[in-house]
Amino acid sequence: xxxxxTFFLLGWASLTHAGDKLTVASLSTVLTDIAQNVGGDRVEVxxxxxxxxxxxxxxPSPGDIKKLxxxxxxxxxxxxFEGYLDKLRASVGRGPVFVVxxxxxxPIMVDEDHAGHDHGHSNGEHxxxxxxxxxxxxxxxxxxxxxxxxxxxxADPSDKAVFEANAKVYLAKLDELxxxxxxxxxxxxxDRRVLVTSHDALGYFARDYGFEIHPVEGVSTGDxxxxxxxxxxxxxxxxxxxxxxxxxxxxxxxxxxxxxxxxGARLGGTLYADGLGTTEADTYDAMIRHNVQSIVKALE
Amino acid sequence: MRGSxxxxxxxxxxxxxxxxxxxxxxxxxxxxxxETKAEAKPAERxxxxxxxxxxxxxxxxxxxxxxxxxxxxxxxxxxEQALDLPAAGCELVAKxxxxxxxxxxxxxxxxxxxxxxxxxxxxxxxxTTDVIVLPKP
Numbered sequence: 179x180x181x182x183x184t185f186f187l188l189g190w191a192s193l194t195h196a197g198d199k200l201t202v203a204s205l206s207t208v209l210t211d212i213a214q215n216v217g218g219d220r221v222e223v224x225x226x227x228x229x230x231x232x233x234x235x236x237x238p239s240p241g242d243i244k245k246l247x248x249x250x251x252x253x254x255x256x257x258x259f260e261g262y263l264d265k266l267r268a269s270v271g272r273g274p275v276f277v278v279x280x281x282x283x284x285p286i287m288v289d290e291d292h293a294g295h296d297h298g299h300s301n302g303e304h305x306x307x308x309x310x311x312x313x314x315x316x317x318x319x320x321x322x323x324x325x326x327x328x329x330x331x332x333a334d335p336s337d338k339a340v341f342e343a344n345a346k347v348y349l350a351k352l353d354e355l356x357x358x359x360x361x362x363x364x365x366x367x368x369d370r371r372v373l374v375t376s377h378d379a380l381g382y383f384a385r386d387y388g389f390e391i392h393p394v395e396g397v398s399t400g401d402x403x404x405x406x407x408x409x410x411x412x413x414x415x416x417x418x419x420x421x422x423x424x425x426x427x428x429x430x431x432x433x434x435x436x437x438x439x440x441x442g443a444r445l446g447g448t449l450y451a452d453g454l455g456t457t458e459a460d461t462y463d464a465m466i467r468h469n470v471q472s473i474v475k476a477l478e
Numbered sequence: 479m480r481g482s483x484x485x486x487x488x489x490x491x492x493x494x495x496x497x498x499x500x501x502x503x504x505x506x507x508x509x510x511x512x513e514t515k516a517e518a519k520p521a522e523r524x525x526x527x528x529x530x531x532x533x534x535x536x537x538x539x540x541x542x543x544x545x546x547x548x549x550x551x552x553x554x555x556x557x558e559q560a561l562d563l564p565a566a567g568c569e570l571v572a573k574x575x576x577x578x579x580x581x582x583x584x585x586x587x588x589x590x591x592x593x594x595x596x597x598x599x600x601x602x603x604x605x606t607t608d609v610i611v612l613p614k615p
Contacts, residue, residue: 357608364569364609365544478544 200334203249205260206233207453208313209279209322211462213253215348216326220337224249229454237262238269249274251333253326256280259310277329279322283312286381311451314469315382316356319462323348355463359470363387370477374415374423374443376434379451383469392420394433403433415441422446422476446476522565526595526612530557532574532584539573553577561588567614573607574600586610 199222204210210225217223226242227233238246246252247270254260257280267276285308312318327345331338363371371389373380378393392414394403403411415423415437424446425434438445449469450459459465528548530538535553539546542563547570550557563570574584581603588596588610598610 360569360609361571361607364542364571367543367564368566368568 200251200330200337201249202251202253202330203246203274204253205263206253206255206313208319208462208465209253209255209326211454212319212322212348213326213330215351216323216341216345217330218340218344220334220340221330227453229456229460231453233259233452236260238266243269246270247273251329252276253329254278254280255310255312257283257285257308257310257312275329275333277325279325280308280310280312282321282325283318285309285312286385288378288381309378309381311379312382313462314380314451315386316352316359316466317386318382320349320352323352351463355466359387359466362470362474365474366477370421372418372420372477373473374411374420374434374437375449375451376424376426377451379426380449390418392418394437408433408437412437412440415443424449424472424476426451444476447472449473524563524565524590526561526563526588526590528557528559528561529587529589530559530584531555531587532576533582534576534578534580536582536584537575538584541571541573542568563612565614568612570596570610570612571607572598572600572610573605574602575605576602579604588612 199220200217202213202217202221202223203226204213204223205226207225207227207229210223210227213221213223224245226238226245227236243266246266250273252266252270252274254263254276256263256278259280260266263276263278287306288309290305290307313322323345327341330341334341368388371387372392373384373389374392375394377395378391380389380391383389384391392411394408394411414420420441420443422445423434423437423441423443425448434445437443449472450465454460454462454465455468459468528540530536530550532555535555536550537553538548538550538557540548540561547561547563548559553576570586570588572584572586574582576582581601583599583601584606585599586596587594596610596612598608600606600608
């Protein structure tokens with residue numbers, strides 16, 4: 179009888195534990211994917227920002243704030259990408275733990291007048307701000323994986339072994355992705371590594387692979403290019419002999435269409451700059467592969 | 479209104495033509511005086527020596543910017559080859575194949591006049607591909 183009771187208690191405890199997943203809310207499609215890889219079936223991730231939505235324009239609704247308040251861990255990109263983050267901290271109270279990955283990333287600093295007004299993170303250095311699009315460096319995605327692993331372990335130490343094992347597998351996958359990207363991009367001669375994009379989101383990619391960037395807009399998609407900027411860009415494209423220019427999945431490519439007419443460069447395809455897509459770039463791995471393949475194919 | 483109507487018409491035509499000059503200047507298609515890269519002089523080249531040593535007989539293929547640069551032919555544990563590369567630096571894609579399926583390593587040393595420009599070791603099982611960065615000397 180005593181044995182049966184002990185057996186019942188153990189079984190009940192096991193069932194309770196199995197259903198007791200760590201609840202995570204993510205403000206970035208990239209972080210949602212990394213969190214699912216690290217957490218596996220031991221986390222329940224709610225994606226506040228859905229694939230294909232422009233995070234530059236996003237403001238959390240009361241319904242989003244309720245979902246965020248109910249989570250144990252909130253994941254944010256940081257470096258000023260979520261301009262609403264400070265207000266959000268005050269709104270959700272002390273329950274959830276905020277994990278801001280950008281706090282652990284060494285940022286690229288860009289000119290402030292080249293960026294949006296409500297976007298990016300000023301570090302006090304006059305006229306400079308952090309480029310928040312850190313996920314375009316695979317090395318930074320590895321940093322994010324470790325940050326998320328450590329946050330999950332701190333929030334739910336009972337699943338430490340699972341989170342560590344999953345993170346190890348995902349880090350190996352990222353190493354493989356980084357090697358693949360390096361080999362693919364090596365197909366492009368250095369003088370062809372010039373990217374003309376809708377907005378200035380690929381700075382980390384450019385740094386890692388030796389590209390020069392000519393953005394139509396600043397760091398935020400909200401920045402509108404002046405006619406002077408477009409004239410300058412047309413001159414730069416002609417001078418550099420750029421073969422192709424790139425649109426983004428959440429952008430209106432009308433301005434780029436005008437530039438292609440003036441310069442003779444062609445549209446090289448659509449890049450995923452601010453997060454994941456719904457079909458061809460629905461994971462971080464797929465997004466990087468899509469962007470790299472599009473760039474190499476258009477410029478080689 | 480005195481004077482010849484013909485003269486008036488002539489004055490009007492001249493005045494319209496003069497007024498049209500700034501309008502034409504503002505609205506004509508602009509041409510930018512830019513020098514394209516196509517007109518640039520050919521890139522300078524750099525003669526280097528490549529030495530490959532492998533822990534087991536291997537076949538090696540080397541390419542740069544999507545073009546095959548050199549392939550070893552028959553499997554061996556050592557190759558020496560002269561290469562002509564862009565002086566501005568480049569990224570070489572090295573593919574090594576070993577026939578026995580075991581873990582092996584191949585070392586690539588690239589030098590010019592005895593000075594080492596790149597030294598990289600590639601590890602793999604049966605086959606490996608990686609990038610060797612050759613910086614500007």
